[in-house]
Amino acid sequence: AAVKTVSTTPFSGQKPGTSGLRKKVKVFAQxxxxxxxxxxxxxxxxxxxxxxxxxxxxxxxxNRTAIQTILKMAAANGFARVMVxxxxxxxxxxxxxxxxxxxxxGGIILSASHNPGGPLEDFGIKYNIPAGGPAPEAITEAxxxxxxxxxxxxxxxxxxxxxxTLGTRSLGGMEVQVFDPVADYxxxxxxxxxxxxxxxxxxxxxxxKFDAMHAVTGPYATEIxxxxxxxxxxxxxxxxPLEDFGxxxxxPNLVHAHDLVEALTGEGAPDFGAASDGDGDRNMILGRDxxxxxxxxxxxxxxNATLCPGYRNGLKGIARSMPTSxxxxxxxxxxxxxxxxxxxxxxxxxxxxxxxxATFCGEESFGTGSDHVxxxxxxxxxxxxxxxxxxxxxxxxxIVTAHWTEYGRNVYSRHDYEGIDAAAAEGLMEHLRGLPxxxxxxxxxxxxxxxxxxxxxxxxxxxxxxxxxxxxxEDGSRIVFRLSGTGTEGATLRVYIERFEPDPTRHHIDPQTxxxxxxxxxxxxxxxxxxxxxxxxxxxx
Ligand code: VG1
Ligand code: CO
Numbered sequence: 001a002a003v004k005t006v007s008t009t010p011f012s013g014q015k016p017g018t019s020g021l022r023k024k025v026k027v028f029a030q031x032x033x034x035x036x037x038x039x040x041x042x043x044x045x046x047x048x049x050x051x052x053x054x055x056x057x058x059x060x061x062x063n064r065t066a067i068q069t070i071l072k073m074a075a076a077n078g079f080a081r082v083m084v085x086x087x088x089x090x091x092x093x094x095x096x097x098x099x100x101x102x103x104x105x106g107g108i109i110l111s112a113s114h115n116p117g118g119p120l121e122d123f124g125i126k127y128n129i130p131a132g133g134p135a136p137e138a139i140t141e142a143x144x145x146x147x148x149x150x151x152x153x154x155x156x157x158x159x160x161x162x163x164x165t166l167g168t169r170s171l172g173g174m175e176v177q178v179f180d181p182v183a184d185y186x187x188x189x190x191x192x193x194x195x196x197x198x199x200x201x202x203x204x205x206x207x208x209k210f211d212a213m214h215a216v217t218g219p220y221a222t223e224i225x226x227x228x229x230x231x232x233x234x235x236x237x238x239x240x241p242l243e244d245f246g247x248x249x250x251x252p253n254l255v256h257a258h259d260l261v262e263a264l265t266g267e268g269a270p271d272f273g274a275a276s277d278g279d280g281d282r283n284m285i286l287g288r289d290x291x292x293x294x295x296x297x298x299x300x301x302x303x304n305a306t307l308c309p310g311y312r313n314g315l316k317g318i319a320r321s322m323p324t325s326x327x328x329x330x331x332x333x334x335x336x337x338x339x340x341x342x343x344x345x346x347x348x349x350x351x352x353x354x355x356x357x358a359t360f361c362g363e364e365s366f367g368t369g370s371d372h373v374x375x376x377x378x379x380x381x382x383x384x385x386x387x388x389x390x391x392x393x394x395x396x397x398x399i400v401t402a403h404w405t406e407y408g409r410n411v412y413s414r415h416d417y418e419g420i421d422a423a424a425a426e427g428l429m430e431h432l433r434g435l436p437x438x439x440x441x442x443x444x445x446x447x448x449x450x451x452x453x454x455x456x457x458x459x460x461x462x463x464x465x466x467x468x469x470x471x472x473x474e475d476g477s478r479i480v481f482r483l484s485g486t487g488t489e490g491a492t493l494r495v496y497i498e499r500f501e502p503d504p505t506r507h508h509i510d511p512q513t514x515x516x517x518x519x520x521x522x523x524x525x526x527x528x529x530x531x532x533x534x535x536x537x538x539x540x541x
Contacts, residue, residue: 052082
């Protein structure tokens with residue numbers, strides 16, 4: 001096929017955020033928009049000639065169209081082979097696993113994660129490096145810089161490739177290998193967890209619901225939970241991936257995964273519930289009438305890691321993002337292993353995992369994972385919990401409350417104000433940045449220090465600034481303010497609130513009650529209502 005060089009002009013704003021470039025489908029569908037970004041990626045990652053690329057996405061609207069374009073551009077740019085998940089499907093953690101297993105020159109993942117999909121909704125793209133993780137900031141900055149000066153892209157003129165039949169075909173001299181997106185991933189999970197114990201637990205009556213939210217984990221969960229582990233048919237809900245996620249918001253939290261929350265409520269509810277997001281990297285964990293915060297989930301899994309065969313020899317360290325609660329740090333201290341605190345976004349865990357400084361990682365935003373891949377991994381967390389439940393034979397609630405009794409409880413909540421005016425949001429952050437708070441008394445709390453979190457990567461020395469305003473009190477309580485880097489409309493303010501409660505008689509108190517005074521302080525301090533017009537957050541987790 002003929003290679004065409006198409007002249008183009010730069011689009012402004014092709015700057016990857018917390019996890020890749022996310023925009024409305026309408027933006028991506030403009031002529032040259034996707035092409036410019038993809039060419040900028042190929043121009044920024046070194047010599048691609050003769051290399052292999054992994055390609056796939058969460059199945060949302062525009063996924064197949066984008067894949068056809070990227071295949072033709074990969075061929076024109078000299079790649080020898082592209083491995084595509086059948087149907088264009090590949091969860092984010094499965095993409096990471098496949099990049100690592102086949103030692104490819106990285107991969108391109110098409111997803112806007114938990115953001116809604118459809119012609120009027122969101123699309124996204126990101127490049128993952130050969131280690132399997134999201135490109136670090138140096139690379140995303142180079143890609144962005146390239147998009148600002150790009151003058152041409154290369155593409156072959158050829159017919160679309162069949163993505164639905166397994167096997168290898170040729171595209172302009174390049175090999176396109178359509179592979180089973182589930183098999184390698186399922187095999188990896190089987191190598192980490194005690195499938196025999198989990199199978200026995202299901203056989204003796206453990207009941208579970210997994211909500212795939214009509215997103216990418218449907219086929220993965222059905223294969224692993226129902227086929228390989230013998231959970232009854234119907235354990236997986238909403239298991240067929242749809243281009244618009246059934247008009248849903250594929251975000252596994254208490255607001256958007258309401259079907260699951262309802263299913264886990266009341267007498268006769270299953271023992272265990274879990275959900276994952278659009279691209280399969282997030283997880284929410286529920287017991288009967290019990291919600292496990294992602295921060296607690298990481299702490300509990302770390303404390304119980306040796307029950308899972310893949311982690312029988314213990315953990316090298318635990319890493320968490322800065323706004324994540326300090327519950328995992330307490331486990332690390334007890335285990336005598338390092339606890340790391342990184343900026344928000346999985347890309348910051350990569351160097352720690354590569355260097356063998358951490359084994360488990362997590363974020364308060366429903367992200368949990370380990371060194372088995374370089375992305376957070378929703379089903380991994382679900383299987384880790386199943387493994388722990390199968391061995392300990394206790395309820396989710398009993399395991400978590402026993403954990404709090406042993407370690408104390410880091411009472412935690414996040415309040416999101418979505419879709420606020422971008423200028424107002426910037427103004428609010430600027431206002432907080434300048435506040436002289438050290439030593440000031442706010443209600444019952446005295447400010448120990450406040451800053452804008454900056455991080456120096458302990459492995460490669462790279463520095464990331466302005467990663468969130470921290471107000472830390474003398475008793476260790478914290479309020480953190482950040483603006484989201486994944487949204488596509490206006491701005492989203494995230495307020496993270498945390499207080500340590502050592503007293504077990506107070507562990508049952510609802511976090512919104514236990515944190516009420518800090519929540520009020522946060523609102524006052526940031527002047528949220530005056531600056532955004534909002535009296536209440538849109539989402540509380
Ligand atoms: C959010 C979360 C962050 C997560 C990121 C990508 O980013 O807070 O912890 O890593 O989403 O997750 P932000 O900048 O909107 O707060 V995913 O599942 O969208 O790839
Ligand atoms: Co995601």
